Amino acid sequence: MESSASNGGSSVAWVESPLQLLCVIEAQHAGLLGDDAVVVPRSGLPALRLTRNEISRLALPDGLSFAEPSAKMPKPGRSWAVGDAFSGRVQLSLLTSPVRRLLLVDDGLATIRLLELLAERRPLLRARAVPGAARTAMGTVAGVRLRRLARRGRLTVFTALPVPDDVADAVRALGAAVVKHDFPWLRSQPGRRPPAEKTVVLGTSLVRNGLIHREAYVKWLTGLDEPVAYYPHRREDPKDLDRVRRIDGVTVYESGAPAEMTLRDLRPGQRVLSLPSTAVTSLRILLRARGVSVETVDVPDEWWTASAGPSLRSHLQLFAHERVAP
Template identity: 50%
Template sequence: MKSTLFSTSSQARTDDLVTAAAWVETPLQLLSVLEAHHIGGFARHTRVLPRAGSTALVDTVAALTRIGLPDGLTVLPPEPTPSLYRTNADIWFVGDAFSGQVQRALLSGRTRDYVIVDDGLATIHLLRLLTRRTATPLERARVRSSPPRRALGLAAAVKLRAAARAGRLTVFTVLPLPDQLLRDAAAVGIRVVGHDFPWLRSLPGGSAPDEDRVVLGSAMVRDGLLHAEPYLAWVAGQAREEPVVYYPHRREDARTLEPLNADPRVRVVPQGLPAELALRGLGERHRVVSLPSTAVTSLRVLLGRHGVTVEAVPVPETWWTDQASPGLRAHLSTFVADQKDTP
């Protein structure tokens, strides 16, 4: 079973007065909101509030503004809190349902329609929590919350599960979800809407690097999940085969970036735009290589029709640190799939 692309002809809203509010904390959340608005099935007027303090978000907003935002969508100046959720919008786009600020906003406002947009692997973790037999606190994977935060997470779960039962909760995702998870979501009233980045695909192609091989950076070293030495050796091995351009993850730090910048065989581009936006101009001569990540799925969706090979490399067991649980390792392995298996 696959998540199905939303049909605007049969389900799109027609009321010009329907409004939506979104607070986004990452470039992927922002792109997902733009795609949901572009499809036209949620709201005709959407206001997006970026979280303050994120250089990657500032750069992404600037690039998208230069390209031209979808009609009816406005991006506001960044703020440190989701103050936009205090307005009387009909729909809330939610990127990070594990955020304490978002959870408090959910509990302070009236029930409305909620649309969960992609936030990497957290999207699947959220769905699994919301579809359990009984309400479970919405807590991030690998995080031990304090009793007050667990209570807040439980109250937020109850609110979203009630919205699902009332037909007011949608998950908008590019990720291929397991069949059983889709069945579980339908059973509790969650509607899953799949998409293939129609707005991004409608844009003129961007520039392409001179190098044929593109390596996507990973934040798993910074997150304490991978040892740095084998990761850096893997990138160096890619560069021994042919010239490499390296696109860092927005959260990478000096542990990986300093050694890579010192390697003359690797051209490291500045951190900034998300891969989905920066690499949309790649062609059939290019090959993208990455450790398992959600970007593998999204780039296959975006670039597969242009003949671009997007390869996810499995992580050897010796690379993992003790902080990487068996469940996380198994989940990441789902992204190591042949390109033809990606919807």
């Protein structure tokens, strides 16, 4: 079988989120994208633009360059890197363009669901989606294409997430490489001055996504009863943030860049609180040697809405190894 890493030539990475962008840079640092990798950010995404601005002051790995943001997905190069393999546009490209090698980078919780579906030989469809026949058919064929790449040694999963051992083993059994990383490039870069507050709270998308009740979340924040530095999630509703700003003792820091970049230089003795999220895992990796506690809030049953089914709650617990009661 051919190596799943590129041995030279051009690679193209299509990124649609700050985490995907960071992981593509780490992949180039790890030598998985070959000698020449071009990153194409999706246009129209403010969080991605702000992250790119933050990255511009850092030293990029050799061979990595950025194209102008685009609303149109680029054609795959010799090697192609993507994060959201559930995307209709990504799946259409898998079906219509020759892909020699594919690198999958982290896209939050969806990455683990993707690996489970690959291993179980099921259609690649988003959680909670209600797809029609055409979308199901495309997800089915996309899964077949990824498994074919895996059998030929041309699929690599590059992840910092806590992928369950049985899932990782099943994906490797398909022929794919599962490569773990701990953000070595990012850890080597200079950080920003941390906030003065001892406690940092990461914002959540669970409210806007209709998975937890807004009032329960706001009540918990109000009850912390200490100075809090609040870093919003990029998808938080502006109206919800206005409520957070009115809570005594809470200061909202709207940097726009991902928490992995803005909080990686927290001081010993500071702590991070978060509802279950991918950022919990990555911050634990980045802060483990700094004496900073990263704790996941144990979400009570009454917080969840009817939209948060048992399987989703179970998935979220993957990010809850160090929990704190609300």
